[in-house]
Amino acid sequence: IWLHDYHSAHGSAVGYNGQNQNEVRKSETWILAFEPGEENPFGEITIHSGSLAVEIKFVNHTTADPQYPSTEAPTEPRTINDTPIYFHDQLLGIGGFGEVHKVIRIRDGKVLAAKTFIPPANDKKTTKLGEKPA
Numbered sequence: 241i242w243l244h245d246y247h248s249a250h251g252s253a254v255g256y257n258g259q260n261q262n263e264v265r266k267s268e269t270w271i272l273a274f275e276p277g278e279e280n281p282f283g284e285i286t287i288h289s290g291s292l293a294v295e296i297k298f299v300n301h302t303t304a305d306p307q308y309p310s311t312e313a314p315t316e317p318r319t320i321n322d323t324p325i326y327f328h329d330q331l332l333g334i335g336g337f338g339e340v341h342k343v344i345r346i347r348d349g350k351v352l353a354a355k356t357f358i359p360p361a362n363d364k365k366t367t368k369l370g371e372k373p374a
């Protein structure tokens with residue numbers, strides 16, 4: 241299930257359990273649910289479009305009839321300078337320079353691993369001119 245914002249004047253934002261709810265986009269696509277039978281990783285979904293806010297609650301897809309085809313994922317969108325929105329799912333591991341999370345790219349539902357860099361603490365002592373280090 242996908243939400244497409246084709247024509248809104250002020251853009252839309254979709255919150256996934258509170259994540260990304262301030263990421264307002266025009267001409268964007270958001271995944272709302274995977275195919276029937278797939279577990280919903282997103283939690284509560286809220287849609288904000290103009291002054292209208294919509295909350296969608298999904299039925300249990302594990303009981304859906306598999307004979308009905310699900311919608312195709314949209315093709316990769318188009319704008320050059322835009323920043324994709326990611327839903328951060330569980331922590332996969334911690335490396336030397338940051339944390340790796342399982343993420344879902346919202347506009348096409350692709351599951352990816354994303355590393356968030358955490359700069360190491362700077363333990364080099366700086367001294368002001370004229371002072372001596374202890």
Ligand SMILES: Nc1ncnc2c1ncn2[C@@H]1O[C@H](COP(=O)(O)OP(=O)(O)OP(=O)(O)O)[C@@H](O)[C@H]1O
Pocket residue numbers: 332333334335336337338339340353355
């Ligand atoms: N694509 C992935 N799929 C699943 N788990 C991953 C993936 N990439 C990283 N991880 C997990 O995250 C941990 C940290 O990954 P990372 O790439 O940061 O490791 P690293 O090379 O040891 O760290 P660094 O490059 O920061 O020194 C890995 O040990 C692994 O458990």
